[in-house]
Amino acid sequence: MAETIRAAVQTGPRQIEIREFPRPAIGPDDGLLRVEANGICGSDIEIYRGHMGMTSQPFVPGHEPVGIIEELGERAAERWGVSVGDRVALEVIVPCRSCADCLVGRYQSCRRRRHSHGVTGIDDAPAVVGGFAEHLYLDPNAVMHRIDNSLPIDIAAMYNPLGAGVRWAVDLGGVGMGDTLVVLGAGQRGIAAVIAAKAAGARQVVITGLEADRHKLEVARQLGADHTVVVDGPDAQDVVEVVSGLTAGRMADVALDLTPMAAGPVTDALNVVRHGGRVVLAGLKGGRELPINTDLIINRALSVQGAFGVDAAANAKAISLLESGRFDLARMHTHTFGLDQVAEAIETLAGERGDGTALHVTVEPHR
Numbered sequence: 413m414a415e416t417i418r419a420a421v422q423t424g425p426r427q428i429e430i431r432e433f434p435r436p437a438i439g440p441d442d443g444l445l446r447v448e449a450n451g452i453c454g455s456d457i458e459i460y461r462g463h464m465g466m467t468s469q470p471f472v473p474g475h476e477p478v479g480i481i482e483e484l485g486e487r488a489a490e491r492w493g494v495s496v497g498d499r500v501a502l503e504v505i506v507p508c509r510s511c512a513d514c515l516v517g518r519y520q521s522c523r524r525r526r527h528s529h530g531v532t533g534i535d536d537a538p539a540v541v542g543g544f545a546e547h548l549y550l551d552p553n554a555v556m557h558r559i560d561n562s563l564p565i566d567i568a569a570m571y572n573p574l575g576a577g578v579r580w581a582v583d584l585g586g587v588g589m590g591d592t593l594v595v596l597g598a599g600q601r602g603i604a605a606v607i608a609a610k611a612a613g614a615r616q617v618v619i620t621g622l623e624a625d626r627h628k629l630e631v632a633r634q635l636g637a638d639h640t641v642v643v644d645g646p647d648a649q650d651v652v653e654v655v656s657g658l659t660a661g662r663m664a665d666v667a668l669d670l671t672p673m674a675a676g677p678v679t680d681a682l683n684v685v686r687h688g689g690r691v692v693l694a695g696l697k698g699g700r701e702l703p704i705n706t707d708l709i710i711n712r713a714l715s716v717q718g719a720f721g722v723d724a725a726a727n728a729k730a731i732s733l734l735e736s737g738r739f740d741l742a743r744m745h746t747h748t749f750g751l752d753q754v755a756e757a758i759e760t761l762a763g764e765r766g767d768g769t770a771l772h773v774t775v776e777p778h779r
Contacts, residue, residue, distance in 0.1 A: 418777070419545030420754040421534065423470045425462025428755045436539035436549050440485035443550035445500065449569040449748075449774045450543030451476035454599060454672055455696070457762045459531065460755070463698065468533065473754070474543025474775065475504045475530030476572040478559060482547065492556060499563075501571045501731070502548070503555040504528050504721060506541075519555070520721055526551065544754050546777045557727050560735050566745040569774045570604075571731050572722060574741075576694070577604025578733070579726030580719045582612045585666040585692045589613030592663075594655055594684045595637075596620050596677040597670030597695060598628040600744060600772050603635060605668055607739050608730075610636035616658065620651050620677075627769050631743050652683045662686055671695040675702045682708045682716075694719035744772040750779040 416432040423429060438444050458464045459473060478501040481494055489495060506529070507514050507522035514522050530542045539549035550556070559568045581587050581595070587609045595602045595609075598621030606617050619637045621629045623645030633640060639658060641651045655664055667681035672695055681691045682705070691714055709716060722730075734741065747770050749757035754775055759765045761773040 417540055417545055417547045418751060419472045419540050419542065420474075420751060421470045422460065422473050426460060426755070428460075428473075430752060433534075433540050435547065438483040438485055440487045441491075441552040442485055443481055443488050444483040445477065445479045445502070445548045445550055446482040447477050447479040447543055447545055447548050447777050448499070449478055449565045449776045450474040451569045451572055452757055452761050452773045452775065453573065453601070456530075456758055458696075460758045464696075469535050471531060471533045472540055472542025472545055473530050474545070475528065476569065477502050477529060477543030477548055478565070478568050478571065479548070480561075481550070484550075488550070488552060491552075494556070494558060497561075499559045499561045499568065500556040501559050501568070501727070502529055502543075503557075503724065503727065504530065505555070506551045506553050507555070509553050520723060526553070544751065544775055544777065546751065555724060557724070557731055559731055563735060564742070565776070566748065566772075566774060567734055567741050570600075570741055570744065570772060571727060571734060573600045573604045573772070574607065574733060575722035575727040575730035576601045577606070577608035578729045579722050580670075580692050580694050581605040581609045581666070581668055583726055584717050584719055585668055585690055587612050587614050587666050590615045591665040592616040592618070592655075592659060594618045594620070594651065594664045594667045594681070595670065596651070596668065596681055597672075598625045598632055598640075599670060601694070602668075602670045603628065603632045603744060603771075605670070606632050606637045607635050607733070611733055611738065618651070618655055618658065618664070623647070624763075624768060628771055631771060634743055635739055635741075651680050655684050664689060666690045666692065668692045669695045673698050673700075675700075678702055678704060682714060685714060688713045690715045690717065692717045692719050745774070746771045747773040748779065749773070749775050751775065751777040
């Protein structure tokens with residue numbers, strides 16, 4: 413058994429180095445995860461660039477870890493209902509589980525949480541808690557979900573983006589049988605929203621993307637999207653006009669904005685839904701104040717919902733969907749990197765390296 417754990421440490425914007433940490437001693441209430449893979453999402457790119465999530469001290473990034481439980485305390489095994497050798501996926505937040513918010517199920521709002529995976533400084537954490545590491549400390553309050561050990565790891569590592577699709581489109585957006593959904597943004601979570609909506613019985617799903625996203629839009633079609641709309645370049649289409657034509661003027665029931673940093677898609681989302689429709693906003697805009705026509709919301713009786721993260725219910729549904737094999741999710745996975753290649757992995761998803769075809773990218777620390 414190795415005495416140390418190798419992990420990728422971010423020391424500043426675009427600065428990542430490999431360090432060794434002592435292997436933590438595990439007691440009756442905690443455990444140790446052998447990280448098999450950690451998925452990368454858009455927020456990892458912004459954290460890497462220093463635009464969000466940075467702490468005042470170095471930290472181990474990676475907030476979508478999945479792996480095998482290697483060590484486990486007796487009380488921890490009983491509390492989590494897992495055993496050594498089980499594969500589990502971890503949620504980002506480690507709540508206190510005892511405050512007023514936690515006790516009524518709002519654990520994502522916990523103000524007393526000790527840390528969060530992938531953004532907690534190495535001096536504040538009890539041990540390595542980020543996913544870009546060979547092993548990860550399982551805090552007694554960690555929120556975890558079992559995943560079938562036989563599932564290919566590239567598929568298992570999609571639990572978080574698919575969970576986002578489930579929560580944002582179905583749980584918050586309320587997409588159901590016979591509905592029309594418009595997804596603005598063709599990244600992995602946009603495509604996950606297509607999958608979740610189709611699994612929930614949506615009649616029609618429209619997804620938008622840029623000219624550079626044509627390969628992503630093709631994957632979206634393969635996984636259930638009924639219509640794709642390119643919103644820039646020589647073949648640009650107006651998504652509001654397209655949806656009006658597809659629905660004979662009725663418009664969509666739900667719109668989901670996932671675009672990063674862009675203001676226009678928010679207005680499109682408000683215009684593309686029917687009277688009384690629902691708009692879910694999940695695309696971060698870098699803290700900028702956006703001009704929004706609130707009269708649209710009032711006069712058309714729209715419901716606008718902000719989406720923060722993925723909760724336990726959505727993760728559980730997403731994992732069931734992963735394990736069902738109903739969708740050919742292997743189409744989404746494009747790149748796998750090792751622990752020494754974390755910066756390259758993030759830059760590849762960001763389109764700064766490679767041929768620009770990256771969609772779902774993972775880091776496998778033991779590769």
